[in-house]
Amino acid sequence: MTLLVPFMVNAGVNFALGLLIAAFLGPAAFGLYAIAAATVVLLATAGLDWIKLAAVRFYSARTREAEPEIRATLDLVFIGAALLLCLVPAIVAAAGWRIGLPPALLAAAVAAGIGTGWFEYYGVLARALFLDRVYARLVLLRCAVALAVMVGLAWATREPLPVVLGGLAASLVAVLSVRAALSDGPLRPATFRRDWAGEILRYGLPLVAGNAVYSLIPLLNRTWLAETHGLAEAGYFSLASDIGLKLFGTLATTVEILALRHVLRLDEISGRAAALAQIGRNIVLALAVVLPAAVGLWLVLPAFEKLVVPMAFRGHFAADMALLLPGFAALAAFQAALAPVFLLDKRTLATTLMALLALALNLLLLVLLAPGHGAGTAPVAQSAALVAVMLLGAALVLPRLPEAPPLRDTAIVLLATLAMAALLWPLQGRFAPAIELPLQILLGAGIYLGFVLGCDVGGWGRLLLARLRSRRRLR
Numbered sequence: 001m002t003l004l005v006p007f008m009v010n011a012g013v014n015f016a017l018g019l020l021i022a023a024f025l026g027p028a029a030f031g032l033y034a035i036a037a038a039t040v041v042l043l044a045t046a047g048l049d050w051i052k053l054a055a056v057r058f059y060s061a062r063t064r065e066a067e068p069e070i071r072a073t074l075d076l077v078f079i080g081a082a083l084l085l086c087l088v089p090a091i092v093a094a095a096g097w098r099i100g101l102p103p104a105l106l107a108a109a110v111a112a113g114i115g116t117g118w119f120e121y122y123g124v125l126a127r128a129l130f131l132d133r134v135y136a137r138l139v140l141l142r143c144a145v146a147l148a149v150m151v152g153l154a155w156a157t158r159e160p161l162p163v164v165l166g167g168l169a170a171s172l173v174a175v176l177s178v179r180a181a182l183s184d185g186p187l188r189p190a191t192f193r194r195d196w197a198g199e200i201l202r203y204g205l206p207l208v209a210g211n212a213v214y215s216l217i218p219l220l221n222r223t224w225l226a227e228t229h230g231l232a233e234a235g236y237f238s239l240a241s242d243i244g245l246k247l248f249g250t251l252a253t254t255v256e257i258l259a260l261r262h263v264l265r266l267d268e269i270s271g272r273a274a275a276l277a278q279i280g281r282n283i284v285l286a287l288a289v290v291l292p293a294a295v296g297l298w299l300v301l302p303a304f305e306k307l308v309v310p311m312a313f314r315g316h317f318a319a320d321m322a323l324l325l326p327g328f329a330a331l332a333a334f335q336a337a338l339a340p341v342f343l344l345d346k347r348t349l350a351t352t353l354m355a356l357l358a359l360a361l362n363l364l365l366l367v368l369l370a371p372g373h374g375a376g377t378a379p380v381a382q383s384a385a386l387v388a389v390m391l392l393g394a395a396l397v398l399p400r401l402p403e404a405p406p407l408r409d410t411a412i413v414l415l416a417t418l419a420m421a422a423l424l425w426p427l428q429g430r431f432a433p434a435i436e437l438p439l440q441i442l443l444g445a446g447i448y449l450g451f452v453l454g455c456d457v458g459g460w461g462r463l464l465l466a467r468l469r470s471r472r473r474l475r
Contacts, residue, residue, distance in 0.1 A: 005136060005140075006135065006136045006138075006139035006140050006143075007139070007250055007253070007254040009139070009140055009143055010139055010143055010250055011246070011247055011250040011251075013143040013146065013147055014243070014246035014247065014250065015243060015246075015247065016147060016151075017146060017147060017150060017151065018239060018242045018243045018246070019239075019243070019308060019309065019310065020151045020154065021033065021150060021151060021154045021163055022235070022239045022310050022313060023310035023312075024151070024154040024155045024158060025154055025158060025159075025160065025163070025235075026158070026235075026312060027231070027232040027235035027236060027312050027313065028230075028231040028232045028235060029158060029159065029160055029231075029235075030160075030235040030238065030239065031222070031225075031226055031230075031231035031232060031233070031234035031235030031236075031238060032100075032101075032105070032160050032226075032231055032234075033160030033163055033164070034222055034234060034235060034238030034239075034241075034242060035100050035101060035219065035222050035223060035226065035234065035238075036101055036105050036106075036108070036109045036160055036164050037109075037164070037167075037238075037242065038215070038218050038219035038222055038238075039099070039101065039106070039109040039113070039219060040109050040112045040113045040116055040164065040167070041113075041116070041215045041219075042113075042212060042215040042216055042219055043085060043088065043109065043110060043113030043114075043117075044113040044114070044116040044117040044120065045208065045211045045212045045214075045215045046208060046209075046211075046212035046215070047081055047082075047084070047085045047113065047114075047117065048078065048081055048082065048085075048113075048114070048117030048118075048120075048121065049117070049120070049208045049211055049212070050200065050201070050205050050208035051074055051077055051078045051081065051117075051121060051200065052117070052120050052121050052124045053208065053343075054074065054199075054200040055074055055121065055124045055125060055128060056124055056127075056128065056260075057343070058070055058196075058199075058200075059071060059074065059124075059125065059128045060128055060129070061128075061129050061130065064129065064184060068184060068185075068191065069191040069192070069193050069196065070193075070196060071184045072184075072187060072188055072189075072191040072192060072193075073191075073192050073193050073196045073197055073200070074121075074200070075187055076187070076189060076192050076197075077197055077200060078117075078118075078121060082114045082117070082118075085110055085113065085114055086110065086114075088106070088110050089103060089106050089107045089110060092106060099223070100222075100223045100226055100227070104161060105160060105161050105164065108161055108164040108165050108168070109164055111165075111168050112164050112165070112167050112168040112171070115167070115168040115171035115172055115175075116167070116171055118171060118172075118175050119138070119142060119171040119174055119175055122138060122175050122178060122179070122182055123135060123138055123139065125182045126138060126178065126181075126182060129182070131181065131182070134178050134181045134182065137177060137178055138174050138175070138177070138178045139174070141173060141174045141177050142170045142171060142173070142174035143170075145169065145170040145173050145174065146166065146167060146170035149166040149169055149170060150163050150166035150167055150170065152166075153165075153166045206349040206351065206352045209352040209355070210351035210352040210353075210354065210355035210356075211351075211355070212355075213352070213355035213356055213358065213359050214331065214355055214358065214386075216359065217358060217359055217362050217382055217385060217386075218238075218241050218245065218382065220359075220362070220363075221237065221241075221362070221366075221378040221379075221381065221382055222234045222237065222238050222241070222378075224366060224378065225237050225375060225378055228370075229374070229375045233375045235313075236313055236316035236317065236320060236375075237316075237320050237375070237378055237379065239309075239313050239317055239320075240316075240317050240320035240321040240324055240379070241320070241324060241379075241382075243321075244321060244324050244325065244328040245328065247293070247297075247328070248290065248293070248294075248328040248329065248331065248332040249331075249332065249335075251289050251290060251293055251332050251336070252286075252290070252331070252332035252333075252335040252336040253335075253336075254289070255282070255285055255286050255289055255290075255336035255337075256335065256336050256340070258285075259278075259282040259285060259286075259336075259340075260340055260343075262278065263275045263278050263279055263282070263340055263344065266278055267344060272344070273402050275344055276341070276344070276400065276401050276402055277401070277402050277403055279337075279340050279341055279344070279401065280401040280402070280403055280404060280405045280406075281405065281406065281458065282336075282337060282340070283337040283338075283405040284405050284406055284409045284410055284413065284457065284458055285336075285337075285458060286332075286333055286336040286337035287333065287337070287405075287410065287413050288409075288413045288452060288457060288458070289336075290329050290332045290333050290336070291329065291413060291414070291417050292413075292416070292417050292420060292444075292448050293329070294325050294326070294328065294329035295417050295420065295421055296420065296424070296440075296441075296444050296445075296448075297321070297325060298321075298322060298325055299420075299421060299424040299425060299428070299440065299444070300424070300437055300440045300441065300444075301318045301321060301322060302318060302428055302429060303428070303433040303436040303437040303440065304318075304433075304437055305317050305318040306433040307433035307434060307437050308437075319376070320376075320379045323376065323379035323380055323383055324379045324382060324383055325383070326383045326386075326387055327379075327382050327383030327384070327385070327386035327387060328383075328386070330383075330386045330387040330389070330390035330391075331386045331389070331390070333390055334386075334389060334390045334393045338390070338393040338394060338396075338397045339351060339393070341397045341400055341401075342397075350396065354389045354392055354393060355389065357385075357388065357389065357392070358385040358386060358388060358389045359385070361381075361384060361385040361388055362381045362382060362384075362385040363381075365377065365380065365381035365384055365385070366378070366381050369381065406458075409457045409458055412451060412452065412455045412457050413452065413457060415451065416447070416448045416451030416452050416455075417448065419447055419448070419451060420444045420447050420448045423443055423444065423447055424440050424443065424444050427439065427440055427443075
């Protein structure tokens with residue numbers, strides 16, 4: 001629960017951030033901000049994510065005590081990679097590349113990308129050491145600072161540059177607040193191990209290359225929209241894309257955090273077969289989280305747009321989100337349920353090849369569909385590319401598992417989602433948005449959770465009853 005709370009808060013804050021910043025900046029300025037924000041994600045992913053992924057795999061409480069050189073190597077490699085990222089603005093200027101960002105905004109995006117990478121690296125360290133309270137403080141403080149500073153700057157300046165710098169400030173404040181708790185002592189460059197640095201590169205870079213390509217896809221689509229249809233169209237698309245990517249990214253990461261460290265521990269203690277069997281069971285968990293979220297969001301879109309989305313974005317938001325949802329759900333399912341197999345087997349090159357396939361398909365659809373679909377081409381291309389990757393990943397992963405995901409539990413999740421949809425569909429447009437939206441959420445969650453817990457999917461119903469009985473005894 002200590003891990004779930006910050007993720008729930010983070011999801012809510014990300015919703016609020018996107019909507020409030022969009023409301024204060026307006027479509028055109030938000031379109032420029034969105035390109036900068038996508039650049040932040042791309043730089044953090046391509047430049048620093050490989051170190052984070054290596055920390056997930058190789059850093060633990062055991063290695064903290066027995067092999068302190070691993071942490072020292074990770075820290076020094078991070079510093080070196082961050083310094084190299086600082087050269088990006090100069091490289092872009094010298095090469096004369098047009099990336100859709102003014103030089104000052106690009107420099108701010110680079111700094112924010114480094115800050116984001118530092119925040120995520122420390123988050124991984126906290127989770128690897130099972131310091132859940134430290135992790136919660138890290139995430140919750142960043143959420144609070146980001147909400148206050150970024151929204152405040154958007155309201156005060158109506159410019160994207162200060163908002164990007166506000167995001168950097170939020171990351172820095174959060175990391176500095178937990179740095180002492182996660183410190184392994186003074187950094188000792190003499191303990192740097194070149195062989196470990198090479199292992200980090202070999203393990204992490206293929207995974208990061210894939211993640212970087214996934215980050216490149218929305219940036220490419222936003223830039224394409226800005227160039228061909230104007231910054232306002234890029235802003236319309238980006239609001240839906242940002243909210244969806246953050247929401248489903250948070251869901252995927254939540255499932256990954258809850259499940260992956262158990263898989264890694266099983267692999268270390270009980271062997272590879274036990275770990276793969278657990279991944280099969282985790283697929284049901286991922287499906288049980290991602291599928292109702294996607295269907296539920298689609299069903300509440302009309303009321304959500306009327307009640308929450310800034311006026312200047314209405315109409316465009318729901319249309320884009322409806323087209324983007326299959327891709328968001330597919331990417332979250334792949335990351336939470338299928339990617340751990342490649343990570344466990346250290347076959348990370350396969351994830352890179354699948355990401356490149358997604359990029360190629362996205363580019364192909366932009367070319368083929370643009371004449372007839374206009375600005376609507378971008379969400380269709382993005383969704384089709386991500387769904388294709390998920391299907392390919394399933395075809396590669398499922399035969400590797402020693403046992404299939406439990407069919408009974410999978411069927412119940414599907415039936416529960418259909419029942420939720422059948423209940424919520426007739427409610428669309430029946431009430432004022434302020435009544436309709438909370439009514440849909442409460443009824444949808446009630447019927448879905450009733451099905452899943454009542455049928456004891458994954459043993460979650462029994463677990464909940466045991467927790468309730470334990471609390472009663474304590475009283």
